[in-house]
Structures are given as structure tokens and as C-alpha cells.
Amino acid sequence: MFDKDYLEKIKLEKEKWEEKIKGSKERDVKFVTDSEIPIKKLYTPLDVKGDYLNKINFPGQEPYTRGVYPNMYRGKLWTMRLFSGHGTPEETNLRWKYLYENGETGFSAAVDALTFNGIDPTNPDAAPEVGTSGVPLYCIDSLFALTEDIPIDKISVALVVEPFTCAPVCAMYFNMAKMRGYDLKDLMGTTQNDILTMTVGYIPYKNSPPNHLLRVACDFIEWTVAQKNVPKWHPINFTGYNYREGGIDAVQELGFVFASACSHIDNLIERGWKADDFVGRLAFHLAAHKDFFEEIAKYRAARRIWYKLMKDKYEVKDPKNLGFRFHVQTAGSSLTAQLPMINIVRTAIQGLEANIGGCQSLHTNSYDEAICLPSEKAALVALRTQQVIADETRITNTIDPLAGSYYVEWLTDEVEERVWKYIDKIQKVGPIDKALSTGWLYKEMRDAFHKRRVRLEKGEEIMLGINKYQVPYDTVTDVFRTSQKAIDIEVARINKLKARRDNAKLEKILDKLRSVCEKEENVMPIIMEATKEGATVGEICDIYREIWGIWEPPLAI
């Protein structure tokens, strides 16, 4: 990239400079990135390898280092999409409207533990958790209530459910949209459908074994995109965010999502599809964590790695299908319950990383994240944080502004190289469901989390309020509490549904579902029928459990 002779000159001058500052003291701190890549005092043209057109090039062009679209934020800003849900669908609907009025440009449904795990509120072991950590979406009526007066034809909606309940919840959403008169061919949105979130990031309650989860995740991709039933839908977001929350680093995050993506693509190719039939709609959900430059380098490296995987490994032909599209969530695990106002600063910096890094969609955390679900006030601050970046900082004036920074280009290369090695490591264990069921992924997560705890307890990693400038937990910030009435409301909703639905007809459909599950056929068509006739998420998942068994994840202590 630079003239060879001139580089020699720089090298000589650099050596002179190093000689001059020899012996100057450095602070007693480890100068490494969050993923422990050692970092030099200074980066210069000497550190940037390769040439501009091959490695960096222009946005919207191979290898996509500078951005997935030619225009990026000059053409359209990222979607401001706050992950949100609590209490009941009606309450969540109000919160969604509030955020929309305040400038949100996309919706994202955070569902409760029962919806995640396919359990109905009539189950007494789970009843206390109705609506406490997200919105309950147990039946089609819930989806109607959630989207009342919400322009789902104009604004994209993200349904954050995972493979175990992806089919029933999305089928309810699609049926609701059809009944409202929308054409599924135009419907825009995303389903997270991420196999690792409910299995590694979080321990599932009575879910099915990973090989079945992988298959139904691919069923959903096949039915929506490959078979063109909901062609504009993003049927999956490979979600590194949750694994980051579990302690792994930036390199591992990309390794996990890419290995997972390859397993899904392989599964669909085995079914007879070509990569071009569906990869264009596969998307990603990454974290924006503490290390400012490493995260930005990570996003740039990710685009380059995905392009190479699509072009070289899967021989994707259509350039529209080569781009790495991603949503970002700022890191919840970096936030504290001590002095929560500081969380606003952390979130702002992390949001900035995501935007400089060129994300397509962003969720910024609320300052009360470590205490409770977001209060209205805190959610507004989170939204305004994105709007400050968009409207006041002018970082959107130009695309990929940090390109050409010697440090950032070097770090992008370094992260990319390490990620390739880690992908190899994972793939040696086998496809992603095997890496799960053998316990290998759990061990990686456990070791990473343990490493981080040790760093914290030794003071090598700082969390203000916790191990530096320690203060007690905050007791001043309002605690947002979800509705105590939610259990009764949701049980009543389901009873009403059961009373009006044709139970005999539904029973026959559910029997067909049993047969589909036994034969391992695509579950979507029959589940579309079942949810239209009023099946609940618990009823459908009970059939999964009946036919496929309940998985007990390996314990890694």
C-alpha cells in the first residue's frame, strides 16, 4: 500500500524514535485487547500489509471490509431497534408505541421465559415468571394484541425467539399478519432462531436435543426464504451477543457464529438447495463490548471473513448474497448495578463502536439493565443515545471513517487471522450440534467465563463501582416491576382462546404434527395450520418433547 523505499525510510526513523524514548516508563497495566491480543505503543504504515483494492476496497464491494452497502449511512441510517417486552402484550404494545413516537425505526420483541421454553402459564412451576423478563406470546391472540395499531407493513419487527419456539411464535405472527390483510411476500422482519443462545448462552428448560433444534431452525429458513413464503424475512440471526455475555471474547464470538452458520448452510445444501437460494437473508447479531477499537476491527473483519466463506467455500454467485448484515446489542454484562448512571456512558461508547463499525441495526441498553427490565425513562435515554450519535456527532458524514488508521487496519487483519484459526478448531469437533451435545462448547464458555472472573478478582480487568471506586448497590434508581396481574390475564386469554377454538379440528392437526415430527419433515406448514386454529406455544412444544425427548445439557462446572 505504501512505496517500498518510503517504508524503509519510515523504518529507520522509527528505530531512531524508539531509541530516543528507550527507558521511558510505562504504566503498570497489561496493554492488550479484551481478547488478549498484545498491543504495541504505536502503529505506523509499516504495520499495514496488503494493498488497498484487494483487502479494503470500497463499501458494497468485495471484500466488503468498508461496509455492506455502497451508500451506508449516507443513504439510510441503521435501524434504531430497542429490544423490548414486559408484562402482557397490551403493555408491550404501549411501550412500542411510545418508542416509535420517540423515533425508533424498528421493533424487537423480548419474550418471557415461558415463551422461550414453550410452556403455558397454566404450569404452576412457571407461572410466577409470566411477563417478568419479557412479553408473553403464548397464542395467536397475543400477537394481535402486541401489534395493535403498529404499522408492521412499514416497519420491520424482530421476534427474538430461538429454534425451539421459532416455528410456533413466528407462525402465529405470520397468521396474524395474513388475517390483518398483509401479504407475506412483503412482510419485513427477523427471527433470531439461534441454536446457541438457548443452549450455551442460557440453559434451556425442557427443550429438545440440539440435532432436532438445528433441523427446525433450518426448516424455518427453508420455508420462509428458500421456498419464498416470506421472502423478505430474515429467518435467522446468528447471535454472538449471548455468548459474549457468557464470557467469551471477540475472536471466539466470530468463530462461534461462523461455525454455526456453516452448519446451517450445510444442512440446507444437504436438502438440495443451493447457497444462493437463501444465504442472502442470513444475518448476524453481535455484541458491542468494552474494547472500542477491537470491536470496530471485529465488525470489519467479520465482513471480510463472511465474504470469503460465501465466495470460496459456498461458491455464491449473486453479489447481493455476499454481504455480512448484522444487528448489534451493546454489552449488558459490562453494566453495573452500582452507580447505574455510569451505564449511560458505557452504552454510548459501545453504540458508537457499532455505528463506526457499520451495523445495520442497533439496540442500546438501558441504564437500569443490571437492576430490572428497562423502565420507560431508561428506555428513552437508550434511544436518545443512538439519536445523539445519528444527529449530533456527524460520524455519519462519511463511510467507514476509521479505514486507513494504521492501528485499525492492523487489528482488523489480526482479528481475522485469529478467527479463521478458531473456526477450524470448532469445526474439528464437528458440526455445531455436535460441538454442543458433546459438551465442548460449554467447556469453552466455562473456561472463558472463569478467565474473566479471575481477571476481575485480580484487578486486571476493571469494572468501575465493582473492583475500583467500589460503591454499594444503587437503591435510588426506580425499580421497574412487571405487572402482578400478568399471570391471571394470560391464563384468561388462553382459556378464552380454548373456549372459542374448534378443539376437535385442532386435535387432528396436532396429530399430524406428531407424524411430521416423527418423520422429521419440515414443521412449518403444519404449525401454520395449528396456530391458525389456536394452538398454544406450550401445546406445540409438548409435542416436540413427546416425540424428540427432552435434552439435558452437559454440565460444565
Added chain:
Amino acid sequence: MSEKKIRVLMSKPGIDGHWRGGIVVSRAIRDAGMELIFGGFQNAKQIVEAAIQEDVDVLGLSIHSGAHFAYTKQVIDLLKEKGVFNDILILVGGVIPAQDFPKLKEMGVGNIYGPGSMTNDIVEFIKTHLKK
């Protein structure tokens, strides 16, 4: 050869799957020389039955769902009904707002550990606050 070891039951009432904290604390408890019985997902009845059969000294409830009052009350009421409440030190950990600590203590919880708690503190508390 036969010395008394402190026995701890680590349990997750309900269905919320945020298990990292519980596992990290379990490991620290084992590394501190205690015997940690891992209960996993358990409802109140299963928790109390396990606490009885394993004759534990400490019961740890890991709760990240926001339903900490509901579950803690279920467990404590049942422990009292069975007549074993006075012998077991109860600790609650997870995403619990500090404002809720006093009420939990009134209910009979020994101590509460929110996000960022240091495992050393938990271990020390156990060693100095056993009821038996």
C-alpha cells in the same frame, strides 16, 4: 479422615435459564472445600425435599427472572412447614434490586448477592453464618 464438610444445595427455582452466576458460585464453593449439590431447575417442593434428603447446611437460590419474592416465599414457607427452616442458611443470588434486600432478609434470607458479587465474600459469609 471423616471431618465435617459444609454441604450446600444450589438450586434454580422456576424456568429462567441464566445459569452463569450459579455455576460460577458453585465452582467457588467447591474450591473452598465445601460439598456442593447441584440441584438445577427445581420447583419449591423439589428444592425442599432435596434440602432435607441431603441434610444441607446452606441453600442457595439463583434467581434472575424477577420473581424472587414469589419463589423465595414458596421455599421458605415449605421449609417452615417441614420444620427444617431453622437449620438451613438461605442465600439468594441473581438479578435482585438492592431495594428488595431488606424484605428478603425479613422473610428469613441470610444474605443476597446481586451482579458483580465476589465469590470470596459468599464463601466467607457461609463459613461465619451457619445455623447448625
Added chain:
Amino acid sequence: MTNDDIIESLVNRLKKKDKIALARLITIVENEPEKASKIFKHFENIKHDSYIIGLTGSPGVGKSTLTGAITQIMLDEGKTVGIISVDPTSPFSGGAFLGDRVRMTNISLHPNVFMRSLASRGYKGGISRAVFDISMLYEAFGMDIILIETVGVGQAEFDVYNLVYTVVVILVPGYGDAIQMQKAGIIEIGDIYDVNKKDLGGEDIAVQIEMMLDDTIFQSGYRPPVVLTDAINGEGVDELLQCIWDHKEHVELSGIINEKKKNRFSYKIKELIFTKVEKLIMENFVDENEVNAIVKSALEDGKFKLYNSIHKIFENVTFEVKKKN
């Protein structure tokens, strides 16, 4: 220190099937083994015998899940079951992670089952002492079946295999080939071989085991069966339990069970005697400090001298046993 009144009260409650009392008595035999005689003297009139089954295999083979699965069937058949699950104590910390109970949540509330998790606690000769005493308590309680689940490694004299009447060895595919199984010593101790997680290649392992059994001569004419299971979806579990009942019938009808009972008690009797003698010697003759002193001098003067050091201590000493009148 638990006093006699407390023990008596607990024993009376146990006789009334109070599980809290059983749990507390287990704690006492675990921590205060010298109290055992005070406890068991109250049960001298109880004639009940339980049938004792051992399940063993490397960590991760699915022992606990299988134990839970067969327990469920036994409970459905109306039997009462006492379970003892043993996990290793960490040699570094002295603590233990006891992760078996979590696999048996489904059966934990059944009135006819009791389960206790035990750490090996670095006992000399394995964990047998506490396991034996607890199995005696389960028998006093009246359990029909006792299931002892451990990580087995071989045939030390005091190993838990001497305490059970039927041994189930559990293996999974990926265990290695037949030679490794031989080395691990597992191929001789099983009365039943169970290949779990069979979908991952179980048939191959089953064939290998059968081949090794072909080369073995079975004195009693009983050849251990090889069963294939998948504990997670329950496949093969009925068959496994049937093999257990078949073996039970075999040992009971052939009278072999009497040998096994003799083995079980002889181990315990020896252990009780040895413990008392060891205590006497350590208290009255040679104590921990003296042992340490010998070790120290062996390191200083030369390790080969230690043989003679010990010999000298005992050379000019006689032991006399005086009975009290």
C-alpha cells in the same frame, strides 16, 4: 458432638419412616463414624434385607440419568428405592461438586424414593465406609432396593463392588477399543454391561464386549448380558431392568447371594477392626509426629534407610492383648 438422646430420638423417627431423621442419621455416620454402634444397636431386631445394585462407569456416560430411569420403573412396580450417588472429592480443595441429583429431578418427589449425594472424601480404599453404613441405614429403613452409583476404577480390596450384589457397568461409544477396556479392569467386574447413548455407535462397542466375553470362562454358568440403551428417550431401559432382575434371580436361586453377603460383611468387619487397631497404635505407640520425623530423616539421611527405621521401631517391641474382666 451428637449425644445419645438425639440419636435415640432420630432412630425412633426413622422407624416411623421419617425421611428427615434418615437424612440426619446419614450425616452422623458420615461425619462421626464412631457413633455408628450407638445408632445400629437400636436396629438389632430388624431382619429386613435390601437388594443392592451397583452402577458404575466413567464420568459422562449417563449413570445418573440411567439410575433415574430404572428407579422410575421400580417405583411404578411399587418398590421402595434408596439411592447413594458418589462423586469424587477434589484432591486440591477437599471440596466436591455433586452433580447426580440434578439428573433425577423427575423422581425426587416420589414418596418411595430417597437419594443421598456423597463425596468420596479421600477415604482410604475408596468411599466404602460411609456407603456401607448408609446402605445399612437404608436397610433399617426398609428399602426394597438400594442403588449405589459411583465412578468405578477397578478392584481395590475395599472397593464398592464388594458391597453390592449386582454390578452394572455402563459404557459409551468412543470409550476406546477392547484393549483399553481390559486395561481399565472393567471387563471382569460387570454382571451386566450397558452401552448407553447407543445412537453414537453403540453397536460396535456391544460387539467388542461380546467378543471379550466369548474369551472368558464363567464359573457359575452365568454370562453377563450386553444391553443397549438411550437413557434420554428411555430406549432399552426396560430391558436393562429385566437383566437386573434376571441376575438377582440367578444369585438368589444359586445361593451365590450368600457369598456376596459374606463378602459385604467381612469387608465391614475387617474395616471396623482395622480402624480400631489403627487408632490404638496411633494413640499409644506411634503418632503422626513420629511418622513425620521418620519421613524427614529418610529424606535427609537417605531414602533407603526408611525400611530399617521402621523395622527397628518394631524389633524390640511385643504387643499384648489383655481382656478386661
